[in-house]
């Protein structure tokens with residue numbers, strides 16, 4: 001341990017060795033042990049990040065903290081100084097990612113959040129955010145407790161909100177997750193959206209049709225431009241995105257993800273995934289997932305962006321429509337549109353025009369330091 005601090009029988013430690021980091025990364029297995037279905041962590045990926053051996057490491061200062069009571073690991077969080085975020089937004093904002101905690105550990109969590117917030121403050125940060133950091137952290141669920149959340153989303157217990165509020169955090173942003181059904185009406189609407197864009201000279205191609213590796217770079221470029229002023233985001237590099245997505249070229253992601261081009265120039269990008277619950281979720285033997293949540297029937301659009309100059313011409317709708325139609329052809333019955341800020345009306349209108357209805361809600365937290 002780099003250092004340890006004790007308060008009222010609770011010890012706050014900073015894990016460093018491989019086995020300490022492994023224990024840290026596995027805490028969710030205790031928190032979610034009673035769940036019928038949940039998304040387990042990518043333990044190796046987390047250990048690489050915490051050991052500064054990730055593609056993201058050169059942009060981050062990161063320090064994991066954990067709370068122990070009577071020797072037992074009961075809560076954890078990692079404090080992050082994300083230099084790219086700070087350079088992009090010119091804001092001294094630190095992040096608290098990887099937060100997980102057992103129930104009834106109010107004193108331990110209070111001490112943990114205090115220590116990790118102090119670490120950020122000592123390094124000049126003015127605010128601490130938890131629940132949103134590009135590629136690193138996702139918001140906290142405020143409904144559907146106990147159910148399998150959409151892919152990438154947290155399915156945290158309700159008591160997490162008490163922990164954050166008691167540690168002087170405020171809700172910063174709300175976010176919503178939409179779901180559309182593959183009804184005949186929706187599918188015929190989607191066909192019209194796709195055909196309308198084609199008729200007006202917009203070419204929609206899947207990443208497989210475009211060439212998967214070139215499509216990854218096109219996604220990075222369009223996303224950096226389209227999300228330049230999107231709350232919470234910061235630019236990412238082609239060299240970090242390639243290794244993250246490269247292995248997906250043999251999967252349905254290549255057919256479900258889309259690019260839109262006008263006169264050969266890519267102006268829009270969509271990244272979508274098939275139902276991953278069968279391969280990545282931990283599901284209790286014999287448990288049948290609600291088909292709108294998983295079990296082979298829920299695909300999801302994870303990210304959509306259109307360059308500013310090409311907006312308002314139905315390009316987002318056309319890309320999403322073709323992605324959803326391909327999901328339907330592959331036997332999926334539901335299409336997620338994951339995840340939209342409450343105040344991002346262009347995106348919310350896009351989701352609603354696709355027949356989406358809000359099926360889950362999330363928040364992130366912020367605290368002055």
Ligand SMILES: CC(C)(COP(=O)(O)OP(=O)(O)OC[C@H]1O[C@@H](n2cnc3c(N)ncnc32)[C@H](O)[C@@H]1OP(=O)(O)O)[C@@H](O)C(=O)NCCC(=O)NCCS
Nearest residue numbers: 226305306311312313314315316317340346347349350353
């Ligand atoms: C969201 C985004 C992808 C929409 O792209 P677009 O190609 O302009 O959208 P479309 O032209 O297909 O329009 C989709 C719907 O949104 C509506 N819309 C588009 N721009 C809007 C705006 N500025 N304000 C309100 N509604 C808007 C359209 O009217 C349409 O709804 P309708 O069918 O009821 O008419 C684009 O604005 C964008 O890239 N924004 C920045 C990145 C982002 O926020 N991505 C989504 C993250 S969740």
